[in-house]
Amino acid sequence: MDAAIRTEGLSKNYRSHRALRELNLEVPRGVVFGYLGPNGAGKTTTIRILAGLISPTTGSATVLGNDVVDRCEDVQRHLGYLPGEFVGYPDLTGAQYLRYLANLRGGVDWSEVDRLAKRFELDLGKRFKTLSHGNKQKLGIVQAFMHRPELLILDEPTSGLDPIMQREFLALLRETRADGRTVFLSSHILSDVEAVADTVAILRSGELVITQSVEALRQQALRRLELTFSDPPPVDQLKRAAGVQEINWDGGGTVQVEVAGSTAELLRIAAPHQIINVVSHEADLEAIFLDYYTARS
Ligand SMILES: Nc1ncnc2c1ncn2[C@@H]1O[C@H](COP(=O)(O)OP(=O)(O)OP(=O)(O)O)[C@@H](O)[C@H]1O
CATH class of the missing domain: 3.40.50.300 (P-loop containing nucleotide triphosphate hydrolases)
Known part of the structure; x- marks a missing residue:
């Protein structure tokens, strides 16, 4: 057709x-x-x-x-x-x-x-x-x-x-x-x-x-996660997970991570470390759109 x-x-x-x-x-x-x-x-x-x-x-x-x-x-x-x-x-x-x-x-x-x-x-x-x-x-x-x-x-x-x-x-x-x-x-x-x-x-x-x-x-879009651990967070290991673009850690139990694409590997690495909470923010498609609107040719 x-x-x-x-x-x-x-x-x-x-x-x-x-x-x-x-x-x-x-x-x-x-x-x-x-x-x-x-x-x-x-x-x-x-x-x-x-x-x-x-x-x-x-x-x-x-x-x-x-x-x-x-x-x-x-x-x-x-x-x-x-x-x-x-x-x-x-x-x-x-x-x-x-x-x-x-x-x-x-x-x-x-x-x-x-x-x-x-x-x-x-x-x-x-x-x-x-x-x-x-x-x-x-x-x-x-x-x-x-x-x-x-x-x-x-x-x-x-x-x-x-x-x-x-x-x-x-x-x-x-x-x-x-x-x-x-x-x-x-x-x-x-x-x-x-x-x-x-x-x-x-x-x-x-x-x-x-x-x-x-x-x-959506797969390309950045997703923001907040991971809270009861033990000290495994920051160095998390940094090496696939797709991780940025990690913010203030020395406490919570790390904020920006991930492009799948969060599967990040969560697999985090899981054995006494993780007590995960907050996932929607993928930010708007940022991608605005990028195409303005920057790329
Ligand atoms: N009849 C016309 N005569 C001359 N220029 C025109 C005419 N219609 C549209 N244009 C110009 O052609 C370009 C595309 O206009 P168009 O209306 O297709 O855009 P658009 O994506 O629908 O914009 P918007 O989101 O603002 O409605 C613009 O630069 C507009 O000024």
Whole structure:
């Protein structure tokens, strides 16, 4: 089966500005794929090309096997798309606007609309212009999901959602993946992406810096452990354990250790030394992301 999304040498220039450079991306079906990058990196440009809204300058892209330029209508019919700034007709109510979009898509099962609106506590009877930013975003989410598309392309979908709604939204993404459908989402919010994505791609200045599974990134990430011993800690032995980057010891019973990757050898060395407590802090993925955002090329 075709990949959900494939791009080859995809580039976009806005006059002399190169917003996207030779992007090669493959998003398999049935995953949540996080597309990350700092402001101006080219995320929205990529997404607008994939949604068939703008043309690439060079290179090509297919979405669910359809070329985004030559078969733009097929792409749009099978896609759930949430733009970065979702805009509806000001005087239509949410329900009226969704019915209008549903008709364009050849009809949708309205019970799905009701289910999504209820889930996100969205009043479909209000006019678009009277909705708050977060409620406009919820309407955008409902229109993207209401026809149960095979692929969802979502540009900053959690923007404006409160923490409870964000959690609900992440649950919806997990359910979508469990159905075998695919989600491509851009975000600045690393913790959201980390919580839900299988794979992330990081874009910087229009270029792909890395594509990697979140699991593999986690393996690389530094983990902080605090080990407390009833006897004097075996500091020299701990220093030699695989992955240990740094040890802090103030002369008491507790040592703080930073480990890259597995902590198995460290714990094996510590175990025979009357260890009385182990506190493990989450791997610090954010540090890795920020490193890719700023330092590497
Ligand atoms: N229509 C346009 N005309 C000229 N330049 C543009 C246009 N759209 C985007 N750009 C430029 O292209 C680059 C990439 O923009 P893009 O909106 O794709 O980035 P982004 O990663 O989505 O950023 P953000 O996270 O801030 O939304 C930026 O430098 C931007 O200023």
